[in-house]
Amino acid sequence: MTNKKQEKQPEDVNEVPAQAVETAESEPELESLRKRLEEAQANASENLSGWQRSQAEFINYKNRVQRDQEMVRLSMKGDILKRILPVLDDLERALANRPAGDAWADGLELIARKFLSILESEGLVRIEAEGQPFDPNFHEAISHEPGEDVESGHVIAVVQNGYMLGDRVIRPAMVRVAQ
Numbered sequence: 214m215t216n217k218k219q220e221k222q223p224e225d226v227n228e229v230p231a232q233a234v235e236t237a238e239s240e241p242e243l244e245s246l247r248k249r250l251e252e253a254q255a256n257a258s259e260n261l262s263g264w265q266r267s268q269a270e271f272i273n274y275k276n277r278v279q280r281d282q283e284m285v286r287l288s289m290k291g292d293i294l295k296r297i298l299p300v301l302d303d304l305e306r307a308l309a310n311r312p313a314g315d316a317w318a319d320g321l322e323l324i325a326r327k328f329l330s331i332l333e334s335e336g337l338v339r340i341e342a343e344g345q346p347f348d349p350n351f352h353e354a355i356s357h358e359p360g361e362d363v364e365s366g367h368v369i370a371v372v373q374n375g376y377m378l379g380d381r382v383i384r385p386a387m388v389r390v391a392q
Contacts, residue, residue: 291378294337298384301328302373332376340375342368342386351375353385360391367391 304325311318340351345368347354352368352375360369368388375386 287379287381290335291381291383294332294335294376294378295383297332298376301325301332304328305374336378337383338377340377340382340386342371342375342388344368347388347390351377351382351385352388352390354390355387356389357392358389363391365391 304321308318308322308325311321342352344363345352347366347368355372358369360367363369367390368386369391370389371386372389373384373387376383
């Protein structure tokens with residue numbers, strides 16, 4: 214029995230088991246690893262949000278460049294069409310004063326219609342003005358006259374047609390306005 218008592222002697226109170234020592238030493242290491250993990254996750258989150266912000270900025274930049282290019286293209290197109298409009302005006306004046314039944318004038322009218330259809334296919338739209346209320350955004354008044362059949366402030370007659378390209382006025386219509 215004495216041998217069994219010696220085998221089962223209680224451990225020394227000051228003696229710490231090896232597993233407890235390992236846990237005590239790894240506790241600061243575990244805390245350090247947790248902090249590093251949190252820092253890495255915060256850094257990853259920051260990088261992700263920065264990347265997303267950069268992507269959004271790039272998409273906005275790309276859209277802005279496309280919009281600017283479209284505006285430049287429309288502006289250039291408008292400038293070219295504006296230079297061509299006097300030719301159309303001359304054709305229309307010639308047709309307004311043509312002799313009736315002249316075959317040559319009929320051919321000229323066909324040319325004028327084709328020319329106008331090409332301009333319209335490019336997006337050019339005639340500003341309808343006659344009988345409309347005067348709008349300085351679309352009309353340029355060249356005279357104010359008493360109008361018997363037209364209300365005051367309305368267009369009596371169109372002297373020169375105006376045109377628009379999209380939302381942009383290429384040339385305002387020159388009009389006579391009723392007093």
